[in-house]
Amino acid sequence: MQTELSKQLGVEHAVFGFTPFPAVAAAISRAGGFGVLGAVRYTAPEDLKRDLDWIEAHVEGRPYGLDVVMPAKKVEAPSGQALSEADVEAMIPEGHRQFVRDTLAKYGVPELAEGEASGWRITGWMEQVARSQLDVAFDYPIRLLANALGSPPADIVARAHERGVLVAALAGSARHARKHQEAGIDIVVAQGYEAGGHTGEIASMVLTPEVVDAVDPLPVLAAGGIGSGRQIAAALALGAQGVWLGSLWLTTAEADLHSSALTRKLLAAGSGDTVRSRALTGKPARQLRTEWTDAWDAPDGPGTLPMPLQGLLVAEAVSRIQKYEVDPLLGTPVGQIVGRMNDVRSVRAVFDDLTRGFEQAVDRVQRIAGRSGQ
Amino acid sequence: MQTELSKQLGVEHAVFGFTPFPAVAAAISRAGGFGVLGAVRYTAPEDLKRDLDWIEAHVEGRPYGLDVVMPAKKVEAPSGQALSEADVEAMIPEGHRQFVRDTLAKYGVPELAEGEASGWRITGWMEQVARSQLDVAFDYPIRLLANALGSPPADIVARAHERGVLVAALAGSARHARKHQEAGIDIVVAQGYEAGGHTGEIASMVLTPEVVDAVDPLPVLAAGGIGSGRQIAAALALGAQGVWLGSLWLTTAEADLHSSALTRKLLAAGSGDTVRSRALTGKPARQLRTEWTDAWDAPDGPGTLPMPLQGLLVAEAVSRIQKYEVDPLLGTPVGQIVGRMNDVRSVRAVFDDLTRGFEQAVDRVQRIAGRSGQ
Numbered sequence: 086m087q088t089e090l091s092k093q094l095g096v097e098h099a100v101f102g103f104t105p106f107p108a109v110a111a112a113i114s115r116a117g118g119f120g121v122l123g124a125v126r127y128t129a130p131e132d133l134k135r136d137l138d139w140i141e142a143h144v145e146g147r148p149y150g151l152d153v154v155m156p157a158k159k160v161e162a163p164s165g166q167a168l169s170e171a172d173v174e175a176m177i178p179e180g181h182r183q184f185v186r187d188t189l190a191k192y193g194v195p196e197l198a199e200g201e202a203s204g205w206r207i208t209g210w211m212e213q214v215a216r217s218q219l220d221v222a223f224d225y226p227i228r229l230l231a232n233a234l235g236s237p238p239a240d241i242v243a244r245a246h247e248r249g250v251l252v253a254a255l256a257g258s259a260r261h262a263r264k265h266q267e268a269g270i271d272i273v274v275a276q277g278y279e280a281g282g283h284t285g286e287i288a289s290m291v292l293t294p295e296v297v298d299a300v301d302p303l304p305v306l307a308a309g310g311i312g313s314g315r316q317i318a319a320a321l322a323l324g325a326q327g328v329w330l331g332s333l334w335l336t337t338a339e340a341d342l343h344s345s346a347l348t349r350k351l352l353a354a355g356s357g358d359t360v361r362s363r364a365l366t367g368k369p370a371r372q373l374r375t376e377w378t379d380a381w382d383a384p385d386g387p388g389t390l391p392m393p394l395q396g397l398l399v400a401e402a403v404s405r406i407q408k409y410e411v412d413p414l415l416g417t418p419v420g421q422i423v424g425r426m427n428d429v430r431s432v433r434a435v436f437d438d439l440t441r442g443f444e445q446a447v448d449r450v451q452r453i454a455g456r457s458g459q
Numbered sequence: 460m461q462t463e464l465s466k467q468l469g470v471e472h473a474v475f476g477f478t479p480f481p482a483v484a485a486a487i488s489r490a491g492g493f494g495v496l497g498a499v500r501y502t503a504p505e506d507l508k509r510d511l512d513w514i515e516a517h518v519e520g521r522p523y524g525l526d527v528v529m530p531a532k533k534v535e536a537p538s539g540q541a542l543s544e545a546d547v548e549a550m551i552p553e554g555h556r557q558f559v560r561d562t563l564a565k566y567g568v569p570e571l572a573e574g575e576a577s578g579w580r581i582t583g584w585m586e587q588v589a590r591s592q593l594d595v596a597f598d599y600p601i602r603l604l605a606n607a608l609g610s611p612p613a614d615i616v617a618r619a620h621e622r623g624v625l626v627a628a629l630a631g632s633a634r635h636a637r638k639h640q641e642a643g644i645d646i647v648v649a650q651g652y653e654a655g656g657h658t659g660e661i662a663s664m665v666l667t668p669e670v671v672d673a674v675d676p677l678p679v680l681a682a683g684g685i686g687s688g689r690q691i692a693a694a695l696a697l698g699a700q701g702v703w704l705g706s707l708w709l710t711t712a713e714a715d716l717h718s719s720a721l722t723r724k725l726l727a728a729g730s731g732d733t734v735r736s737r738a739l740t741g742k743p744a745r746q747l748r749t750e751w752t753d754a755w756d757a758p759d760g761p762g763t764l765p766m767p768l769q770g771l772l773v774a775e776a777v778s779r780i781q782k783y784e785v786d787p788l789l790g791t792p793v794g795q796i797v798g799r800m801n802d803v804r805s806v807r808a809v810f811d812d813l814t815r816g817f818e819q820a821v822d823r824v825q826r827i828a829g830r831s832g833q
Contacts, residue, residue: 086827086828087827087829088827099827258730258731259729259730259798277662277664278652278653278662279652279661279662279664279665285731286731287653287730287731287795288651288652288653288662288663288664288683288684288795289662289663289664290651290653290662290663290664290683290684290685290690290693290694291653291684291690291730291794291795291796291798291799292730294687294689294690295730295798295799309662309664310662310664310665311664313668315668315696315697315698316664316665316668316697318693318696318824319664319692319693319694319696319697320664320693321823321824321827322689322692322693322696322820322821322823322824323689323690323693323820324689324820324823355633356632356633356661356665356666356669357632357659357660357661384758420665421661421662421665422665424633424665424669425665425669443828444828446696446697446698447696447824447825447828447830449695449696449698450692450695450696450821450824451821451825451830453460453461453462453473453695454460454817454818454821455461456821456825
């Protein structure tokens with residue numbers, strides 16, 4: 086499965102796998118794809134360094150990349166000064182904090198232990214955190230830097246290009262994609278409505294060719310709704326130069342969700358069991374629908390706060406829900422493809438299914454077109 | 460573009476075109492596809508008869524079909540007796556009627572002339588109307604009967620099968636599709652989130668293969684987001700035996716929207732200019748987003764009524780908005796593919812683009828798979 090982009094990056098298959106887990110990223114690259122480590126959960130640069138060291142030791146020389154989250158708009162004081170996490174915390178209304186406490190109390194969610202840090206942090210949303218991640222990452226031979234929110238700042242694009250690192254950015258509309266192109270990025274990830282995490286309203290079937298045409302000749306990766314070889318063939322038929330898969334790896338054997346209850350929920354969920362909600366970060370992000378997302382989306386709730394306030398507001402609560410596996414509230418960002426994630430298999434097994442399914446889908450389309458298959 | 464289903468129906472290309480316009484339906488069939496006439500706008504059986512006569516005279520012996528709308532739930536009195544249109548009208552609250560009057564007044568929408576009938580009727584939603592349509596249609600050599608809401612009643616399926624007419628039903632989920640299969644229908648139209656008209660939450664990229672697997676070996680047509688040969692190739696790669704296109708024909712030369720202002724709005728609209736709203740029928744249906752849909756979807760509005768009440772409530776208003784081309788309120792059901800409908804061309808020109816684009820997409824996928832293209 087070779088496109089110009091996969092050749093440029095030296096990978097066997099134009100399959101890009103986004104994952105927060107180093108073991109998954111390395112396994113995707115070893116399987117012949119391109120593993121991309123999501124950096125948003127790293128607060129401390131040394132943790133990211135440790136995990137990049139691990140990938141280096143396990144990737145067998147294959148290429149891989151890093152995904153950071155730099156919001157297009159900085160959170161700053163009216164003076165234009167960057168704000169600290171504490172400054173931002175202070176902007177959260179007490180009524181919202183009370184709603185979090187009340188909701189957790191209603192479900193009897195225990196407190197974290199004294200001094201126990203919230204394991205689930207989203208401070209990576211803040212530009213200064215993302216920049217410290219990049220200071221670490223540029224010491225490693227990453228081949229791709231992706232930004233999940235808006236175009237990365239010009240100096241970051243320049244630093245990446247100096248090091249021969251391709252820059253990718255996610256887009257949910259053709260207009261958004263053209264902005265990335267103007268910002269000098271190299272690859273657009275067209276993220277459809279059905280995708281997990283932050284996503285827009287336009288579904289992949291419409292979005293992918295629209296973005297392909299809008300930014301031509303930039304290569305486009307299709308994201309959203311892809312978890313089988315048939316869907317990969319579809320995305321490539323739509324004009325993508327590769328696919329960007331995130332959700333599918335969450336139930337692989339190498340993934341480390343720290344919660345068997347969450348894994349069970351993912352395995353059981355159907356394609357209709359997700360919701361596009363602002364509950365997690367303040368921007369619409371597709372995730373498992375739970376009583377937690379229902380509470381935030383209810384008309385009689387306080388409503389969500391803008392990014393990054395919502396993420397800071399709920400960080401500890403989400404950690405508690407995950408630690409104590411409070412089933413009705415337990416969720417995670419995931420796309421509609423969750424309906425296909427029905428067993429735990431190795432990354433290699435999943436990957437082999439993708440490439441085999443792709444070949445079968447190409448056979449099928451060739452037959453329909455009246456051309457001889459293989 | 461040949462699948463088992465296209466061979467069974469004797470068409471050159473597995474492209475099914477749904478349209479309310481006889482001239483478009485006939486042109487699709489003449490171009491090598493399968494035209495399906497939407498019957499919902501016909502209140503009087505003799506109007507449907509006139510238009511089927513016209514199709515017969517212009518289809519050059521090619522096969523075509525009919526699409527009706529029979530709600531799964533009948534509107535009936537507690538006694539189980541079928542209700543007349545007048546009975547149903549009486550169920551509409553006065554507050555909702557006032558909201559319609561106020562909204563129309565706010566935009567200065569003129570009244571219809573004395574005695575002028577509302578041109579835009581949705582009484583076809585009611586089962587007794589759909590049955591009278593079928594009494595007409597079964598006298599014609601239709602090859603396909605599609606139902607847009609739920610499975611058709613068992614006696615209708617039996618009548619169709621006696622006449623060698625294949626029965627299709629639209630589905631927005633695998634569960635819904637399996638119900639159709641149990642009801643004995645022959646073809647499932649998997650209608651994705653991005654589609655125009657009544658549609659569910661699951662996007663085509665995820666829905667199509669899910670439905671294909673759920674109802675195997677029944678043939679599935681992919682609907683939603685398809686308006687180019689690339690998208691047809693994608694849908695077939697996903698496992699569909701054909702595609703079902705509705706929106707794309709609205710801006711063809713043969714379409715008769717009775718409103719140049721509406722045509723202009725469709726040509727100008729982008730993929731982000733639609734909304735899935737209950738404003739038109741009471742069930743979520745994708746349509747152009749307008750100040751009319753915004754008014755119904757606003758949190759301080761009265762909310763929409765269930766089908767068929769909402770459709771009866773707004774029928775005259777929609778006629779007035781369309782007749783007087785009141786721009787901010789003027790809309791129509793259409794899918795996200797509206798972003799690709801940017802010029803008025805003949806059905807034949809549109810169709811030829813589809814087949815040419817399909818061949819190019821197959822070339823592309825073959826090259827990526829390392830197989831020689833044509």
